[in-house]
Amino acid sequence: MGRFVARRLLQMIPVFFGTTLLIFVMVHALPGDPVAAMWGDKAPDPAQVAALKHQMGLDQPMWQQYLDYMGGLFTGDFGTTLANRPVLDVITEALPVTIRLALFAFAIEIVLGIGIGLFAGLRRGKVFDKSALIFTLLLISIPIPVLGFIFQTTFADNLHWVTPTVQDSNDITQLVLPALVLGSVSLAFVARLTRTSIAENIKADYVRTAVAKGLPQRKVIGTHLLRNSLIPVVTFLGTDLGSLMGGAIVTEGIFNVKGVGNALYHAINLKEGSTVSGFVVFLVVVYLAAGLIVDLLYAVLDPRIRYA
Structure with missing residues (x-):
């Protein structure tokens, strides 16, 4: 049983990274500029837009943004919203x-x-x-x-x-x-x-x-x-x-x-990629944990099923 659980946990690692990467790419591929949208119907100041993008790291290549996001994720930093509010605060509230x-x-x-x-x-x-x-x-x-x-x-x-x-x-x-x-x-x-x-x-x-x-x-x-x-x-x-x-x-x-x-x-x-990705991370963990629990429950329900 212990070896089975360890193997399943190892299998979860590529699934976790693959899912988060897919969601990250899809969110950032949405049309429109979320920073420019902060000005609403008014014409944004290009200098301010560039400064905000640099501050949020949105001027970096997508692969670099993903690595930075995952690096912060494992240290408890889920990024910030466009309103400069920590995403973790939004998650813990909702x-x-x-x-x-x-x-x-x-x-x-x-x-x-x-x-x-x-x-x-x-x-x-x-x-x-x-x-x-x-x-x-x-x-x-x-x-x-x-x-x-x-x-x-x-x-x-x-x-x-x-x-x-x-x-x-x-x-x-x-x-x-x-x-x-x-x-x-x-x-x-x-x-x-x-x-x-x-x-x-x-x-x-x-x-x-x-x-x-x-x-x-x-x-x-x-x-x-x-x-x-x-x-x-x-x-x-x-x-x-x-x-x-x-x-x-x-x-x-x-x-x-x-x-x-x-x-x-x-x-x-609002096209807040960090907020969407933060919530998806929790949902991915829920799906993976639920899948593991279901597999373990099979052996509890049916004594013929055993995990060597």
Whole structure:
């Protein structure tokens, strides 16, 4: 196990550098001059533009900019925004909000998604199963902006259970509605994956053997059936955690959540390459860590899987 983890960690190094390089190049290849854009509609002073570019290192070749950025990254310097604010301050202010939102949505999709999928798989072909398939298909089909508008109209404007937009992003109770919207599509996929896996494995020989031994139904389902059916679900959940954090731009915009999505949206509009790259670095680390955890969970869920 230790050798496997060490090998996976070594494999992460080129992936990390390759991903950050790709994002860095793509961000800096965007059309327009971010420094000149600071003057708005006014004509910028060429001397001031040149001075600011030299101060920020934007007059260097792209490869030199990347090396300087990565060098500062490993010393805790993520660069500065065009407003001369440290990018690390922007990240530490926005990242905790998005982490709370993403974990809230993640918990919702695990509890509701696996729960719905489990009961639908056990009752395949019955009313609950057909209703679950229709419900999850609707969630997948409705775009997130439309779903957000429906939730706002229903739960905020009509029922008055919550406020239509988030007033305090640090108040976790106000993140319930955005978390439901953010995790809705993933919830549907988790439910359908769980339902399909349960329906297939319920006819497996090891389930028949457990039933024949007279084991209680709760133990047959929990220890044998559900545990072995969760491998495809865990694979999806591992990649989805990073998607929830990176894909919160639309949801945070709808509900006015001051998180990563909101900060990324403004940084992209202002063409602040250092800010975008800083957030992407964290998202890349999340994806890599989630992938490693998923691989380790395979051996926990299925005793036949062993990493020598």
